[in-house]
Amino acid sequence: MNDTGLTPFALVFMTASIAGVTLLVLYCYRRILTGDRRLDPEEHDRTG
């Protein structure tokens, strides 16, 4: 353990995991927010 309280492996693993999840979120929202797709405006008949 170093003076930060984190072992080097824990630090690398935590950083990689958090970065991976954050990048996935950013990728998804960037595509959604910059895309021009909207939900289909046609009413969806759920009456069968």
Added chain:
Amino acid sequence: MTGAQADERWGTRIGLILAMAGNAVGLGNFLRFPVQAAQNGGGTFMIPYFVSFLLLGIPLMWIEWGIGRYGGKYGHGTVPGMFDVLTDGRRKWARYLGVLGLFMPLVVFIYYTYVVSWMLGFSFFSLTGSYFGLGDVGHMRGFLTSYQDLFDSSVHGGWVALVFFLVTMGFLGWVLSRGIRAGIEKLALIGMPVLFLFAFLLAGRVLTLPPAEATPLAGLNFIWNPDWTSLAEPRVWLAAAGQMFFTLSLGMGTIHTYASYLSDRDDITLTGLSTGATNEFAEVVLGGTIAIPAAVVFFGVGGAREIAEGGSFDLGIVAMGVVFQGLPGPELLARLTAFLWFFLLFIAGITSAVAQASPAISFMQENFRLRRRQAVRILILAALSIGLLHVVFFRHGFLDEWDYWAGTFGLVVFAGIEILLFSFVFGIDRGWEELHRGADLRIPAIYRPIMKWVTPAFLYALLIWWGVTDAVPALLMDGKNPADIPYLWLSRGVLLTLLAGCLLAIHRAWRGKGGSAT
């Protein structure tokens, strides 16, 4: 389409994503995840956790979105009808197997709402400072126990928990009766940003705590530092796979109902991945940075481990209650910080509870021609009446019994059934085509064999292992207090009655339709 039915759709894509993410982000993200990680080897847990996310979580999530949207196209908002159309209406048993997608969210809704109401109660107690002054774990646990137990009036009167339960149910009824767009979607559009804001503020506060028994980074180390010996233990893999079900709300029937309000021209691949990613962010980045690191700072690594062994509520309510009282600075600020925590949990819970309520409402509307408000009224009154059993018999493990069979083991059983129907009965080729209808994201081709072979194999290995090591002893009530056993049988009896009621409702619904799938 009439006015009421026209409202039964999502208004915006971001609203849909946040509502689905609200369904997924619940108490499990902030309470169950850190406890599971701490109990199962810290950083080592994260390896099977991410493997489970890739091989179990993501494929099952896409499949549930696909089944839901496909069923919605034929006018079905719940799993019995969806399973019926997946088998082209040719296999009667499919609709009856789909009872799990109606029964389980209903059961979970009833007891989960009671637990969520505790968070509202503790939000209130935080603002009023009711538990401030109970600076140790023992006294704080007494405060919680008295709240949970109707007959323990050492701190609270028995009516206190009941009042918060009624308020929570009333609020849920109000949101649900407003419909998909004006109720559920609006709750998500307001609630989810507030939840993330509170979570960031709390994570920031925890990471800047002055060292006491340990530093905040030692708390992160406790979660992220691997214990390699535990990687070879099946229980760690089981725990990680199990967490995936809780965290993504898989195997329940709620994703199906939400997705049924989409048109088949709407994307589900990118939208589904976005909700999964949002949930993982809330869990891995925020859920892992608040409760355990805070407990490590105040109780040390050994103390935090002991607390984590005690379960989610020992960590999230008892230990955190003590932590907030020990925060440096004025008491008012400490109370506000405590409020942020408990109200965050309340929001996380309430956005999941509206999803759990949705299949039953949709089923009543679809099959018994009820208007939404009528269906909501029936559901809320039934849930309140049955939920009272949890309030009265909580001390005897009544709620835990439901949580195990419907909220834990049942999820895996249901997922095991739906993946076989999707990949083998409906067929992976049709399924793959269905998922890509209107898609914004091409699913990597590797997921085709994963959905057909790897995910079912993973699921059934999990189901068999869990069944043998856990479900059989649970069924036989091994290790239960003999005094509680009659109450546990009562708990099971109510569960079975509800299951029979759901089966009967399906039978009557199809009799009314003349047996047709659509």
